[in-house]
Amino acid sequence: METISQTAFARPVHDALDGDSFATLLGKWARRLGDEVAVTFLDYRTSPDGRAVSLTWRELDDRVSAVAAHLGTLAAPGERAAVLATQSADYVVAFLGALRAGLVAVPLFAPNLPGHAGRLAATLTDCAPQVVLTTADLTGEVGGFLATHDVDAALVAVDTLPPVTGEHEWHRPAPDEPAYLQYTSGSTRSPAGVVLTHHNVLSNARQCCAAYGAESGTTSTISWLPLFHDMGLILGIGAPMFGGLTSVLMDPLAFLERPGRWLRALSASPGGISAAPNFAYAYSASRVTDDEKSYLELSRVVSLINGSEPVLPATIAKFQAAFGECGLRPEVHRASYGLAEATVLVSVTDAGTPSRQVTFDRGRLAEGFAVPAPSGTTLVSCGRPVDQRIRIVDPNGEPVADGEVGEIRVSGPNVGQGYWGRPEASTFRNGWLATGDLGVWFEGELYMTGRLKDLVIVDGRNHYPQDIEQTVEAHPAVRPHSAAAFAIPHDEGEVAVVVLEQAKNSDGEVAVGELRAAVSAEHGLRLHDVVVLSPGEVPRTSSGKISRALCRKSYLDGRWAR
Structure with missing residues (x-):
């Protein structure tokens, strides 16, 4: 089977044109929209009500130019610029500044993201950045991390750079030049950077704007997804730069602490477009x-x-x-x-x-x-x-x-x-x-x-892990959205394991027998082991999703041995 979408999506004004990037499109919108708000970050780290930190299109364009001008003295087009910052308007400035300077951006995260230091170090070794972009409040921590892991890169705080004066000719990339590296574990054991060209990302931003019904002046994107994730970056930066949309951002932790904040932002934004994993809904x-x-x-x-x-x-x-x-x-x-x-x-x-x-x-x-x-x-x-x-x-x-x-x-x-x-x-x-x-x-x-890699194959039969997880989570002693099912090697062949969090005021260990019986009756599958953990102990990704891969690794490493 091969198919092409039969839906006739209307194309926005721009297409993936020669010499264009998200940064060049920013310049066009800055000239057209000027003092209208381009990006707003709702800062719940410093204010319980979410202090709004906003940049107009002109202000964003000016700050991006300041970063690009400074980067031009530190690195040549095609070299990598890693962004190690927390979710903020400054992150947007850093990412677009790298693109405007002709560098290959590498959207990452600050070293203070719990449980991800090893992944960050491996990623920096893989991409070998010439420069690392961060903010003034993180320079000490980021600098220390780079020194500890022998990363030889210039460190730049993007919120301390002076404005640019005079006219500048910025890099206009060819469509097949890399725009950024999107790091993902993918099917590999270590982080792998997907090489995405300007043509790739402009094309997908166009596809998103068309499919989601985005129009400049009438719609805005609202996102708590990390900007170093693929969907978070395109929703929070890429689509807004392509379509001239206002971007409203917040930190993932702000959502996890109080998900109503996300819905309040949606409510306050005309024509809101947002995205999230299933668990978030x-x-x-x-x-x-x-x-x-x-x-x-x-x-x-x-x-x-x-x-x-x-x-x-x-x-x-x-x-x-x-x-x-x-x-x-x-x-x-x-x-x-x-x-x-x-x-x-x-x-x-x-x-x-x-x-x-x-x-x-x-x-x-x-x-x-x-x-x-x-x-x-x-x-x-x-x-x-x-x-x-x-x-x-x-x-x-x-x-x-x-x-x-x-x-x-x-x-x-x-x-x-x-x-x-x-x-x-x-x-x-x-x-x-x-x-x-x-x-x-x-x-x-x-x-x-x-x-394919998550498929649980026991005794020659295929089982989809999400089916097993739904059966387990239907039990009142199991915390919702906390179960992970996976297969491990064993003397008798592949066997199935379930890791879960017990619900508050319940004893998950007491329910293990009932869970085994439910999975056996529903799926014809005998569970080799059921691991019951306290709330919050099942490994998750940086956006809050259960990570089957990390659960499997932790189990095989003996982390939950009894």
Whole structure:
């Protein structure tokens, strides 16, 4: 099967033009929009009410020029500039300043992000930056980290640079020049930097603006996603620079502390467009109080993108039930599929209609065939590809028939060029990106079923981990959105393990027998081990998602040995 999106998306004013970048487009919007607000950061670190720190298009353009001018004295076009800063308007300045100077930006994070020091050190070793961009309050900490890990790079605090005077000729990149490296664990054990050209990222920003209904002057993006993540960067910086949209940002921790802050920002922003992983919608529905809801007006929301992990029907229903009274319309929910190797967006459901849901026979789905049934596994459609192509292929790379499960492969102008310094990587093949994700094309839409590397295969039978996790989390002794199911090697072959957090005021150990019985009855699967942890102990990613890979590693390392 091969398909091209049949939805006719209107194209915005700009296309991926020669010599353009997010930084050059910033200059165009600065001349056109001037004193209108370009970016606002809601700072909950210094104010409980979220002090708004805003930059107009002209102010942002001036500050980006100041960074670019200084970088021109430190590095040559094509060298790497790593951004080690916290979520802020300064992060936007640093990233765009690197692009304007013709450097290859590497969006990363400050060393104070808990549990990620090793990953940061490995990433810096891999990309070998000539310069590191940060802010004045972090120079001591960042400088110490660079020295400790023998990173020889100039350190620049972007919030201390003087304004530029006079006229300057900024670098105008060729479309195939790298714009930035998007680091992702991908299918590798160590961080790998996806090489994304200016053509790649401008193309995907155009695709996002068109698919999500973004228009300059009438829509704005609202995001708590980390700016060093693929979706966080395109939603918070890329799409706004391409489409002339106002960007409203907050720190991920501000969302996790009080998810109502995200919805308050959506409520205050006309024509809001936002995105989050599936867990964030369920988390918001559970944690936002009735008092907080009384301040929400969500009827003007344009699109809420749900992606980066399996979209659960129960989550969509729970979120809509919680906030329908605040004016939220069901059709703004947009299930999506994407990955860093394709910049971010690959497919999304149509605007104006609720995402389609289909229940498939669980046994047949595990065998590789999507067969509708009255009960089983319900999947939410990820829609159709946006100005790109999708293939579903078998293990030999041959296209399969509609209704058959296989690996998702993608081809389009947004697909990256491979991994930095790893020409041997086989993810990019003959113009097609092998995603490592499993999916099925059913009645004209894409349904993602899981990841190849996460598939639990026991006694020759396939089990999707999210199905096992949903069964486990249905027990009242298990904390919602806390379970991780994975397979490990054993003398008797691959065996299944579940790690979970017990709910407050409950004893998860007492429920282990019931959980084993439920998984056995529902999936025909015997669990080798069930590990019960306290709330907050299951490893998560920097955006709050459960990390099966980290759970598996911790288990094999004996971290939870009893």
